[in-house]
Amino acid sequence: MSSPAVVCSGLSFSWPDGTPVLRDLDLAFGACRTGLVGANGSGKSTLLRLVAGRLAPGAGTVHTAGDVGYLPQDVALDPRRTVAELLGIAEQRAALHAVEAGDASAVPAVGDGWDVEERAAAELARFGLPVDLERAVGTLSGGEAVLTGLAGLLVRRPAVALLDEPTNNLDRRARELLYDAVAGWPGVLVVVSHDRELLELVDAVVELRDGGVRLFGGTLSQYEAQLAVEQEAAQRLVRVAETGLRRERRQLADARVALDRRARYAATDHANKRRPKVIMNQRRQEAQVSAGKYRIMHEQRLAGARAELRAAEAAVRDDDRIRIDLPGTALPAGRTAVEVDGLVVRGPERIGLLGGNGSGKTTLLRRLAPAVPFAYLPQRLDVLDDAAPVLDAVRAAAPDADPQRVRAGLARFLVHDDAVDRRVGTLSGGERFRVVLARLLLAEPPPQLLLLDEPTNNLDLDSVERLTEALRAFRGAVVVASHDLPFLWRIGCTRWWNVESGLREVSGPTGAG
Structure with missing residues (x-):
């Protein structure tokens, strides 16, 4: 690797409740593409936020060779922002318009962005996105929001780019566009991901584990072989x-x-x-x-x-694993769980919901009116109050439940001891997912139907395995929207709905989404 573009020295960080995340970390990212890997909660997203200046370290320093662009995994959580804000060009664009209106004092704020709108339009078009800079982020699908944020990094051209789980919510076509962008990235790139194809494009792998760090040369498969x-x-x-x-x-x-x-x-x-x-x-x-x-x-x-x-x-790895115990509720074979647009789910069926980004999968899941107790796992994980402690956020779905039962349920998802008192807003993407899933499964009454929107987002590979096993054993019905086709096959999907150009049943996922 060439001279470091990011240098972390003695870096430590703990949450306000004292929970340590990183301890005395010494790390350098070189001028190349680096994949940052590790189990959920190991500190990957926290490290990116520290490098991006979104968090202040408890100790140590972070030095970067130039400006930093950051694409967080919760890029779509604030629906009030505009596309221009998500691109990161809103202020520069406002200054440009002020100059065009005759305000010479705004010239310094324009900087080198005299063609920023043209470059933004070109990058949006490159990713197949509408060129509407005033469009609200809330009207974008999760995948469209991620691609818009990625386009913003290419428009701004930062010296160091940080991507946190960028393939979340992306359909196959969008993933291919992302892979092409990463393969030809014009600068320093650090990417947190569990996407195997994406991690085969990196030049080095950095693993975070137990608050420490190790550097491996090469791609994900080379890292796994060495491990x-x-x-x-x-x-x-x-x-x-x-x-x-x-x-x-x-x-x-x-x-x-x-x-x-x-x-x-x-x-x-x-x-x-x-x-x-x-x-x-x-x-x-x-x-x-x-x-x-x-x-x-x-x-x-x-x-x-x-x-x-x-x-x-x-030296032998024996990491804790989440335990997903789905409710023991069963749905009789002839019982109608949900009906929509002439399509019916009866009994413990598995429905795979297909379609590209923006085709309406999330909209369909939200407008379903099930005839049985159900639970909905949203793609954006925005059902939790960021200011609430984890325990309170989960108990809100089951106010009459024994607190010890809720604690035991959270412990199965590796959220235990003092972690249940942490504020939701301090959770990593994977931790947030586990808390949302715990809330979903501990809710009263227990669900007979699960509506899942991109459930493998934010999960490490081992956790995906645990979720797969649990869904295969669940005796209720499942409707799941996902671009992860191997996951859909493995949980036992036997029926397929496609939302492209209107909802219809199809024979399989070939060529869909």
């Missing part, structure tokens, strides 16, 4: 250390038997007075000293073997 080799070696060292520990325990036991035998012989000699008393006392003292040294030596070797095993086990 697999390391883990195989770590498992082998554990087996060697376990064998060594068993050997030292056996040798210590044998030594104790031998020492006990010597002590009995010495006692017999003393009792039978076979030798002069002075000689027997001297030999007994020598035997006691020798036995003590022998025992200490074996105990030290045993302690060393235990330490070697602990060190070997520490």
